[in-house]
Amino acid sequence: MATPQGKLKLLPLMRLHCPYCGSTPLRTEGSWFYFRTGCKVCDYVYEREPGYFTGASWMVSYAALALFGCGFGALLLYRLPDLDAMWIAAIVSVFLIVFGLWFVPYSMAIWLGFDHIVHPLTPADRYVEKK
Numbered sequence: 807m808a809t810p811q812g813k814l815k816l817l818p819l820m821r822l823h824c825p826y827c828g829s830t831p832l833r834t835e836g837s838w839f840y841f842r843t844g845c846k847v848c849d850y851v852y853e854r855e856p857g858y859f860t861g862a863s864w865m866v867s868y869a870a871l872a873l874f875g876c877g878f879g880a881l882l883l884y885r886l887p888d889l890d891a892m893w894i895a896a897i898v899s900v901f902l903i904v905f906g907l908w909f910v911p912y913s914m915a916i917w918l919g920f921d922h923i924v925h926p927l928t929p930a931d932r933y934v935e936k937k
């Protein structure tokens with residue numbers, strides 16, 4: 807297999823597939839939250855070290871949730887000025903819980919793509935399936 811290096815493919819990444827070959831799904835089968843450790847087709851390593859995706863949940867998810875939460879809250883305040891602030895906070899909180907759970911794999915994919923740009927894989931970074 808060719809060692810995965812070079813240009814990142816954004817479309818497969820946003821579809822939660824391997825950013826290099828685009829064929830292998832990033833998530834393990836039947837799971838919403840867990841990623842495979844690598845791609846069997848092109849040897850791309852998804853999880854480079856233990857705890858690799860922790861940065862995704864802290865940096866990408868919180869930034870996205872803060873942005874969407876503030877935007878949605880401001881939209882509600884603008885569109886429904888007579889609505890009590892507690893109701894707006896409750897509506898935004900429920901929205902953020904649902905959106906946050908839905909967004910977890912996408913934040914991990916964004917993190918993977920960002921790391922690929924900043925720290926491209928070397929020939930030594932090959933996925934080897936553990937038995």
Ligand SMILES: [Zn+2]
Nearest residue numbers: 824827845848
């Ligand atoms: Zn691949």
